[in-house]
Amino acid sequence: MPDPEEALVERARQEPAAFGELYERYLERIYNYTYYRTGNRWDAEDLTAKVFFQALNHLPRYKNRGLPFGAWLFTIAHNLVANWHRDRSRRKSVTLDKALALQRDDPFAAVERSEDYVALRQAIATLTQERQHLIVLKFVEELPNAEIGRIMGRSEGAIKALLHRTLKALRHHLKARQNGHIS
Amino acid sequence: MGTSREDISPDGGDLELLERELRRAMPRQHPAANFRDSLRGHLAYAARRERPAVEIARPKAPYLRLWWGLAALSIATTTFLIRRTRTAGTKGEETLG
Numbered sequence: 001m002p003d004p005e006e007a008l009v010e011r012a013r014q015e016p017a018a019f020g021e022l023y024e025r026y027l028e029r030i031y032n033y034t035y036y037r038t039g040n041r042w043d044a045e046d047l048t049a050k051v052f053f054q055a056l057n058h059l060p061r062y063k064n065r066g067l068p069f070g071a072w073l074f075t076i077a078h079n080l081v082a083n084w085h086r087d088r089s090r091r092k093s094v095t096l097d098k099a100l101a102l103q104r105d106d107p108f109a110a111v112e113r114s115e116d117y118v119a120l121r122q123a124i125a126t127l128t129q130e131r132q133h134l135i136v137l138k139f140v141e142e143l144p145n146a147e148i149g150r151i152m153g154r155s156e157g158a159i160k161a162l163l164h165r166t167l168k169a170l171r172h173h174l175k176a177r178q179n180g181h182i183s
Numbered sequence: 184m185g186t187s188r189e190d191i192s193p194d195g196g197d198l199e200l201l202e203r204e205l206r207r208a209m210p211r212q213h214p215a216a217n218f219r220d221s222l223r224g225h226l227a228y229a230a231r232r233e234r235p236a237v238e239i240a241r242p243k244a245p246y247l248r249l250w251w252g253l254a255a256l257s258i259a260t261t262t263f264l265i266r267r268t269r270t271a272g273t274k275g276e277e278t279l280g
Contacts, residue, residue, distance in 0.1 A: 016230030023226055031214040045218050052226055117208040139205040167198045170205075 009069050013059055023052055026073055029141055033074060036136045037081040039125070047084060051077045071151045074141075078133055078151075085129060123173040131166045138163060 012018035030051050035044035054076050055062075062072060124135055130152070137148045145159045152159065 016227055019230050020223065020227060023223060027214060027219060027222075028211070032212050035212045036209055041212075041215075044212075045214065045222075048214070049222050049225070052222065053229065056226060056230060116204075120204060120208045135205065136209070139202070140209045140211070142206075164198070167201055171198065171201055 005069055006064055009059075009062065009064070019056060019059070022055075022069065026070060027052075029070070030073055030077055032140050033077050033136055034081060036140050037077075037132060038084065039121070043084065047077065047080050050080050054080070067150055068147075071147060074137065074151050081133075082129055119174065119177060120170075123170050123177070126173055127166065127169065131162070131169070134159070134162060134166060 008018055008021060012022055027048070031044055031048045034047040034051070035041065038044050038047065051073060055073055058076075062069070067075070124132060127135065133152065134148065137143050137151065138145075143151075145163070146156045149156045149159045154162070
């Protein structure tokens with residue numbers, strides 16, 4: 001019996017309405033991913049839109065080779081975020097601190113502006129792109145290691161090891177900050 | 184928030200605690216309703232507009248060109264053979280005559 005999502009993807013190739021169902025299913029997850037990778041709502045909206053347009057355009061070429069549709073969307077999102085970071089590094093732009101300060105208008109941000117959370121997010125921002133990708137997939141999307149492995153093209157064991165190293169690096173950064181080595 | 188930064192990064196600190204802090208520090212966000220609706224509309228429009236283009240671009244009957252080619256070749260060969268036969272016949276008559 002075919003996977004219901006696979007059937008939906010197949011239908012979306014023919015009917016625009018079916019793509020709408022996929023959009024509803026994944027919008028929030030992709031938005032969360034781009035939000036935490038960019039640090040602001042505006043770029044998150046822009047990148048989320050790009051992810052879905054790219055998915056729509058490339059849908060006829062999408063083939064499920066062990067990578068579920070959601071994982072394929074996250075891969076597109078990851079590539080677009082990586083391009084966004086690359087473009088941003090070329091020109092002067094707002095830092096994560098400023099981006100967090102800009103969120104004051106966001107009603108959802110009210111809960112999360114404690115000093116500790118800001119420190120934690122700043123620590124995340126110092127990580128490599130790959131590790132930030134992993135942190136968001138693991139702690140925002142709450143995906144299992146096996147699925148993260150499929151998205152990142154690594155084994156489940158490799159993801160587990162990378163996660164452990166990443167958490168240790170974060171803890172080290174927070175400790176250094178606490179001791180005043182990092183302002 | 185129940186846990187302070189001290190708890191996150193003590194010596195030999197607990198990574199599980201850090202994991203919990205990460206989950207709390209990054210709560211789920213909800214895209215704005217106007218963004219959600221607007222993007223849905225744009226995608227629906229793009230999907231409707233793109234489909235006919237895809238249909239037109241699809242290759243039609245891949246062997247059709249081959250059949251037309253073979254038919255043209257066959258007509259050309261037949262015409263050539265008829266003409267050659269007629270020419271040979273005329274030359275034969277002239278030689279005899």
